Amino acid sequence: MRSYRIAVIPGDGVGKEVIPAGQRVLEAAVAGRAKLDWQVFPWGSDYYRETGSMMPADGVEQLRQFDAIYLGAVGDPPRIPDHITLWGLILPIRKALDLYVNVRPVRLLPGVRGPLRDKGPADIDMIFIRENTEGEYAGVGGRVHVGTPHEVAIETAVFSRFNVERVVRYAFELARGRRKHLTSVTKSNAQRYGMTFWDDVVTAVARDYPDVTVTSLLVDAAAALLVRAPERFDVVVASNLFADILTDLGGAIMGSLGLAPSANLAAQPGVPSLFEPVHGSAPDIAGKGIANPIGTIWAGAMMLEHLGEREAAQRVLAALERLTAEGQVLTPDMGGSATTEQVAERVVALLT
Template sequence: MPMIAILAGDGIGPEVTAEARRVLSALSLDLSFGEAPVGGAAYHATGHPLPPETIDLAERADAILFGAVGDPSCDALPRHLRPEQAILGLRKRLGLFANLRPARLFAGLEDASALKPEIAGRIDMVILRELTGDVYFGEKGMRTTAGGLREGYDVMAYAEDEVRRIVTVGFEMARHRKRKLCSVDKANVLETSQLWRDVVIETAEDYPDIALTHMYVDNAAMQLVRDPGQFDVVVTGNLFGDILSDQASMCAGSIGMLPSASLRAWSGDNGLYEPIHGSAPDIAGQGKANPCAAILSAAMLLRHSLSMDAAADRIEAAVAAAIAGGARTADLGGTLSTRGMADAVLARL
């Protein structure tokens, strides 16, 4: 029996993961679940955002459904004890270097997008973000300049094997979609990006069936709002991927609609699945959060970690039907509660 670790975390994390679990349970798939604290909730309970028992559960699980981390009461803690270190630590510990962030506009949400309906309706892409390198994991710190001023620094670095493994996943993903891959970098000014581009070009020799293009990140940000339909699979580094995927969420209607998967391989892996939104402490406990991103993350979990494609299709179709039928939480201009939105999805299963 496959076991799914539920790491609900902070803020709205417990609310949205609870609804995703309800949807999974409704499918009668003979799954088991385990729960453990993570993030600020774990710090308050154990003194650390990623305690040993949470790591143990994550390593034993067939897949992980993650909520969100972030707790304002922990903002003054040393960096290694802040809630956000939990997700970074899990990615590093489990070797989850490939972050899949699909973005598409569900029919009926055209008016929720920041773009014109005829442009927004063309969005159907995946941003593949490298997760375990770049400035988030490079050397960092605070120092004093010769003039006595404070100076912060963060080192951006990639080794060629780190680049090769993520772009290989990108090429493989493109083969499952429209056979188009766009690599995003800043090779005109960054040595890290020049290495990135060189390795992408080298790897492309093994994928002559994939149409490869390159784009600077500033142009990619512009093109994402000008003509998002031109993109299929986008592969990029940790920092650029973080920014572009959040931008894509608003093009697709709301950050509350976008799921993600963090993997070591294209499929058959005990990956980590989470909505791309944060913990949203300002609305936590109010029943206002949109659970769709968490529910769609659960669908990705079934597809990529458990090879249950038919069940994943059912969840995605139910979300699409609920949206098409007018189900809306506040972020989409509606009045449904978190539970009410999940009820609408369940009604269409």
């Protein structure tokens, strides 16, 4: 029987509730076929309050020993500023493990009533490919004259040809296997160096994919079209910041941010990729047992597929589709009254 070592970081808030729900479903999906060997790491805001760090100094090295990483959520506003939690855990992992691409599906599941009038599952079915290690989140900059009237803050976006090209090429490959349409999102009318560079790289890579139609959009136009005409999108590639923002809008048109999954994929074999829901720690509902686990379960299905357990992954996604289509066991964010555990229990029952 195949065995996989999975590092589990429940993190903060509702992460501690949705991760066990996801584990339960994944265990059921691979039962009799594979073994998931979980190891839980108590890293996050509680760990920060105890130690002054979000994870130990050798945390990334500990994670390298695993086949994959399953993350719940990170953040504890307003007690700990978000930049401390993000730069203390998620971004160091992404950068050190070179998790170069972030894959975020945006789909309207069967039976879900999204906020867009007259738009159904056939209209909202796209995948965002987000550059994941540099761009606007490169961390290059600083503050000088701190605390004086002359204080200055500088934040510099970094775009390297190597990194942009590999992310764009990943998006083209994905588009080739779907509907053969790629949308590249920039703001090159205003950002005349980094974003025009991004456009140039997309144009160069496109020559290797003559079968894929390419559309370039400014980020503001892309945001408007996601609402007005989501059917125009298939595969979307964008920088770290722009794809981060647009996929939250994507979660909204899916019907709930609690539905949205993501995968942070490693560039090199033998390095663990990281899988997580898009939603945050949701401190307003943490501890109530009503957090939506669908995004976490879906992210778990992406993890199973990445590990080679494709059949189990397809069964999990099919069970989620049946769950939303029947519309009986849903959490409050989707108009239901079910608990996190009840949703997980129903998904397990729907696995075939």
